[in-house]
Amino acid sequence: MTRPDIIRRHIAVVAPSLQAALIGPAVHKQAMRRIGSEFGFPPVEYQSVREPLSAQQRANDINSASKQRNCKAIFAVAGGNDSITLLKYLDRNVLATSRTPFVGYSDNTAIHNFLWKIGRTSYYGGSTQIQLGPGPSIDPIQSGSIKKVLEGKGYLELLKPSHYEVRGIDWHSPLALTEGGLRSPYPEYLWAGEPKITKGRSWGGCVQTLLQLAVMNELPTPLQLRGAILFLELSDEHLGDGNVLKLVRAFGEAGYFNAVGAVLFGLPPHSISQETAQLAVPNPSAATKLLSAVSSEIGKYNDELPRVLGVPIGHLRPQYVIPYGGTIEVDGVNKTVRAYYEAC
Template identity: 40%
Template sequence: MRTFTNVPKATVGDRVAILSPAFAAPAVSEAVHEQAMRRLTEVTGLVPVEYRTTRQLGASAEARAADIEAAFADPSIRAVLATIGGDDQITVIPHIDTDILASNPKPFLGYSDNTNLHNLLWNLGVPSYYGGSTQVHLGPGPHVDDVHVASLRAALLDGGIIDLTDPGESEDFGISWTDRRALEEFGIREPTEPWAWAGATTVAEGPTWGGCIEVIDQIALANRMPDVADLDGAILLLETSEELPNADTVKRWVRALGERGVLDAVAGVLVARPPVSELHSAVPLANERTRLRAVQRDTIIEQVARYNSEAVICVGVPFGHTRPQWIVPHGNTIRLDGIARTVSADYN
């Protein structure tokens, strides 16, 4: 099993890097971005520091890699936060000097396309935190969601072991950033469904690995996956993006992880509540949204069980492409208690 280095926490007043390692979302709406920066300081006491490509649309892979290196190399920077994901971070990874990241470990927060950078850090033995987008979870809306604040502070400042809970409501996307209402209103929220538990009725506890399954597919094709032996006893994190892959596509991805040996190696699988509404388009009716989530849930459970009947599976936890969102450890431990049906995460 992969071992991980101890990454120190920040303290109030420290500086943290704000990067756009994939898409430079702040360039679309500086108002949302600047509100996010104010709120970050309000809820953490930390000081955001932007880099050359943070607001630069179309920045080269080399330039974005240089910002990543600079943020990790600077001893005054105590953590690195991504503004959002994207779709081409896979091209950034080869330009990163891995010795700099390995020699200067610090918390990295992001999700979606940032699965690429999480995977790189994981392979270097540096734990990170899957979740958090300043442009999605800090800037928009009337306030920052409580579960996001709790996990943001745990990841950056406080540490601790936290029981993940269901906030009871969820939105697939918010108001368009170019609409002034985005600064004051949430998107359309609906009640959540109970989390689904399947597999063995036991306790699975281990270091986490995974992320957005569309990106894991790219990582595999680029031959950057961890060795299967390093995933022995791990908790696999899986989530899907706003591109809304259908259940058959998700089935093929999960089945391929089974054929690779990943599903047999892990002790448990934690699956996020998926978005099922197309971004800023017509929203399916409530019964159709429920059906789409259920079909994906059943497909994943079926494929995991096919390869590993002893794995503990929990589906529906709000991480990844949803809001409210828990930021969850990537590399540190998550405990899936299939008996008590609870999920706890170690942010130490």
């Protein structure tokens, strides 16, 4: 690992959970090149990217990167399944005073929630191995929102892409470096609730990880989320539509939909499998059917609650990197969603 203290300004790259760089080294190498060329800062790979480490050691990479004055951001390589094991090793004092934005999604929801609880803004999206390394280039939506994170100012309107994919080519294949996954037309957003303008601090993340955090009693209460923008998205480890609705119902019974100011729900990564598990065509009709059911379920608890379902966040490409604990505006009058990017 290059010593970050001798680099004037850089982007730290860490692996809080899955060591995706070891699974697809060529894709990882391309992601590191693109970070430098696309965003203008050299990447510094921490030990967790290259070696199997304990939860404490992986947490220490985040702690260490957060101390570096010249670190522009911390990028997670990928999600995984055990970021919850890092929480007890994250240095609350260091992270509470750090100005370095953490960027990642999926299983990294656990780390975002930790930062949210200590008053920090982080950014949800942008894993290097999934969004930056594969394919012929970085999607403009992806690049534009990451640049906003690094600038620490301004806003983006979360416009609907023309097409999207839910799974790329196997990282072991040379084609993963030059070709993207199979794409389908992106469906229209579903708008519901009172047509008004709502602006608030965001909280949420990957549903599968939020279930883990709920068991650990790590979720904020409805009172703590009063007026917030709640955003939820699903990983490609499918729960089944019925179980998703059960979770939404549980949020309703707990009182969240009578506390938050608005709800965003990411487009589910539903797909139609092809000959191999690595090839899948996105299934927008199935995704939209689930979103309609989710909206109806929320409406049983608060039908006036503004909600936008099908936004490009989470487990798909292209994907907006949005503030977690920062400001999001849902404008039901003009049917726009804006994410605001501020220095952490």
